[in-house]
Amino acid sequence: MDGCSSHKFSQVVSIKLYKVYHYNLHLFLGLILCSSLAYAKYDFPIKNPFFATIATSPPEFRPQLIDEKGILEETFKLKVFPKRKLPKNLWDVAELPINIAWQEKKAPIIVIIAGTGGSYNEQKMEYLKKLFYGAGLHVLQISSPTNYDFIASASTSFVPGISQHDAVDLYYVIQQAFEYIKVNHSIDVSKIFLTGYSLGALDAAYLGDLDARKKRINFSKILLLNPPVNLYTSITNLDKMIHAKIPGIESAEQFFNHIFNKLAKFFAEYGRINVDDALLFDLQGSGHAMTREEMAALIGIVFRFAVADMNFTSNQLGKTGIYLPVNQRVTVSTSLTRYLRRVLICDFECYVQQRVYPYWKQENPTKTLNDLMNNVSLYRIQSFLSKADYIGVMTNADDFILGEGDLQFIKDTFPAGRYTIYPYGGHCGNLNYKQNARDILAFFDLALSR
Numbered sequence: 001m002d003g004c005s006s007h008k009f010s011q012v013v014s015i016k017l018y019k020v021y022h023y024n025l026h027l028f029l030g031l032i033l034c035s036s037l038a039y040a041k042y043d044f045p046i047k048n049p050f051f052a053t054i055a056t057s058p059p060e061f062r063p064q065l066i067d068e069k070g071i072l073e074e075t076f077k078l079k080v081f082p083k084r085k086l087p088k089n090l091w092d093v094a095e096l097p098i099n100i101a102w103q104e105k106k107a108p109i110i111v112i113i114a115g116t117g118g119s120y121n122e123q124k125m126e127y128l129k130k131l132f133y134g135a136g137l138h139v140l141q142i143s144s145p146t147n148y149d150f151i152a153s154a155s156t157s158f159v160p161g162i163s164q165h166d167a168v169d170l171y172y173v174i175q176q177a178f179e180y181i182k183v184n185h186s187i188d189v190s191k192i193f194l195t196g197y198s199l200g201a202l203d204a205a206y207l208g209d210l211d212a213r214k215k216r217i218n219f220s221k222i223l224l225l226n227p228p229v230n231l232y233t234s235i236t237n238l239d240k241m242i243h244a245k246i247p248g249i250e251s252a253e254q255f256f257n258h259i260f261n262k263l264a265k266f267f268a269e270y271g272r273i274n275v276d277d278a279l280l281f282d283l284q285g286s287g288h289a290m291t292r293e294e295m296a297a298l299i300g301i302v303f304r305f306a307v308a309d310m311n312f313t314s315n316q317l318g319k320t321g322i323y324l325p326v327n328q329r330v331t332v333s334t335s336l337t338r339y340l341r342r343v344l345i346c347d348f349e350c351y352v353q354q355r356v357y358p359y360w361k362q363e364n365p366t367k368t369l370n371d372l373m374n375n376v377s378l379y380r381i382q383s384f385l386s387k388a389d390y391i392g393v394m395t396n397a398d399d400f401i402l403g404e405g406d407l408q409f410i411k412d413t414f415p416a417g418r419y420t421i422y423p424y425g426g427h428c429g430n431l432n433y434k435q436n437a438r439d440i441l442a443f444f445d446l447a448l449s450r
Contacts, residue, residue, distance in 0.1 A: 044424045044433050049398040050295035052429030063437040063448055065127070066134035073101035075121070076184070078176050080154040087316065088329075096153040097121075098177050099141040101133050106188035108220070109138035110444070111174055113207075115198030115428070117306030118144045124197060127432050135446040138187055140177060144200055145169055146306070148313040158317040159359045160310060161352065163231070163376040167206035174207075175216060191220040193444055197428050198401070201227030201393075202378065208391055209381045223443050224393040226401070226428045229410065232373035233403035235348040241400075242300030242347070244293040299427075308343045311351045322354065378409065385413050392418045392443050394436070396425035 045061060046052040077095035086094055099120055110132050114125055120141040129139045143150045145166040151158060154173050157165055181187055196204035201224035208222045228234035248254070290298070315322045323343055346354065353369065360372050374380060385391060393414055397407065410419050420439060422430060430436050441447055 042423055042435065044422065044430050044435070046426075046429065047424055048292065048295070049396070049400055049424070049426030049429070050292060050299060051290075052398075052424060052426035053299055053400075054295055054429075056429050056431070057433040061434060062432045063131065063434050065130040068130070071101050071130070071133055072104070073099060074185075075099045076180060078153075078173065078180065080173060080176065084153070086152055090152045090313075090317075093149040093152040096143070096149060096173065098143075098173075098180075099129070099139075100177070100181055100185070100187075101129055101139040101141075102181075102185060102187045103133075103136060103138055106190050107136050107138055108191040108193055108444070109140060109187070109189045110193040110195060111140045111142065113142055113170065113194075113196030113200035113203045114144040114147065115196070115200045116144060116303070117146050117148075117309055118198075118200065119147055119149065124428065124431060128195070128197075131437055131440065132446075135441050135444075135448065137193070137444075137446070138189060140174070140181075142170065142173060142177070145203065146199065146310045148309050151310065151313045152317060155317075157359065158314050159356055160314065161231075161356045161376065162360055162372075163202060163206045163380075164210075166203055167210045170203060170207055171210055171214070171217070178217075192217055193221050193223075194219045195223040195225060195440075196227075197225040197431065199228065199231075201225050202231065202376075205378060205381060205385065205391070208388060209384045212384065212388065220390060221444055222388075222391045223440065224391070225431060225440070226395050226399055227378065227393060228401050229406035230373065230377045230379065230403060232349075232352075232377070233406065234401035235352070237401055237403065238300060238303045239347040239349055240300070241296040242304055244296040244300065246291070246293050246297060304344060304347060307346070307348045307351060311346055311355070312343050314351075314355055318355070320355070378413070382409075382413050386415070389415075389418070392420075394420045394422070394439065394443075396422045396427070396430065398424055399427050401427050 044052075045058060046055065075097055076099075077097050079095050084094070097120060112125060112128050112132075114120060114122060118125065120143040125141050129141055132139050144160075145151070145155060146160040150169075150173075151160055155169055160166055194204050194207060196202075204222055205224055205227065208219060211217050211219055312323055316324050319326050352372075357369050357372055360375075361367065364371070378385065391414075393410055395402070395407075395410065407421060410421065422436070424430065425433070425436075431440075438448055
């Protein structure tokens with residue numbers, strides 16, 4: 001979860017827990033968030049998929065990236081719908097922030113789509129920007145359609161989660177972004193690439209399908225990084241993680257207290273508080289290491305915060321009255337804390353049944369919830385994916401968002417040479433591993449700059 005407007009529930013929770021536990025939860029969660037080629041030897045050092053997801057690659061196993069100071073870039077804001085009027089508490093997201101990093105010579109441009117609830121400038125997005133920029137590409141970073149800024153400023157329905165609709169919204173935004181770049185920067189583009197991770201990879205797949213029919217952008221290559229194959233399976237798996245059984249823990253409050261006590265004891269023995277990339281590795285190497293269940297619950301809670309942001313924003317703008325009375329005036333000073341508990345109780349499956357399915361059913365009155373789930377998965381566009389030889393996928397055998405048969409689907413859909421399944425890495429935990437970085441760039445016929 002990244003920075004947000006006054007309504008953002010993760011921020012509300014952070015402030016509340018700071019007062020209770022005297023520790024900055026938001027900073028801690030920010031740290032956390034932030035094949036046909038079957039490897040005979042793959043040396044990614046973390047074999048636990050939950051820890052890999054939380055910690056990502058140890059610093060010494062990461063590629064050397066370009067320094068931020070060496071990047072020519074600008075964050076600009078698009079007024080996607082000039083006539084749209086938003087509630088006053090969303091004043092800061094009336095325009096969609098997008099980042100462009102450009103080279104001083106002709107080069108391909110790559111569009112990167114963030115994962116669930118992800119902002120254009122979250123940690124993984126910044127990593128990929130530096131990776132691709134250092135390899136000589138222009139880079140365009142766009143938030144997930146499930147991020148509150150995208151919902152408020154660029155969603156046509158205010159109901160993110162329907163892949164076809166999200167792709168249409170993204171397609172329009174990308175074209176507008178290209179127009180902005182054309183007018184405001186002298187950027188010479190040779191080809192257009194696309195990638196996304198997690199839910200952003202599913203979005204990229206649907207963008208590819210849409211572009212193949214509309215032919216307004218003409219992506220040359222598309223790489224899907226750790227995509228959900230069946231979205232319903234993925235969200236169900238993530239929703240369940242928050243319920244991981246931890247002895248003596250019966251509530252979220254007890255869970256955070258338990259984790260912070262572990263940290264306090266660790267820091268007391270460590271001698272100092274050092275919140276950096278090495279923190280979690282030091283913690284796991286101590287006598288206060290998190291258990292598998294604790295790590296699963298932590299991932300589930302971070303995911304739930306992302307869902308809460310999306311859910312509340314979607315319901316407020318859709319004027320459903322589910323969480324906020326339809327006629328209630330909301331300003332920047334309106335306290336939304338009393339709605340916190342209700343929104344956090346609603347997981348992603350709840351959001352789908354409460355918000356997405358009713359909306360989708362208006363257009364498809366005879367269709368079931370199962371029909372909806374089939375319409376927001378890679379299964380729906382399998383024929384397109386199998387024939388589109390410019391699309392590839394990279395994922396992990398131990399990625400917990402995948403269900404039974406999903407890896408086989410990838411093998412059956414993507415011919416040899418177009419998919420890579422790594423044995424370890426959890427969910428996106430090995431994106432910043434040196435070997436993965438080389439493979440990602442190699443897909444686009446690029447190489448590490450150093």
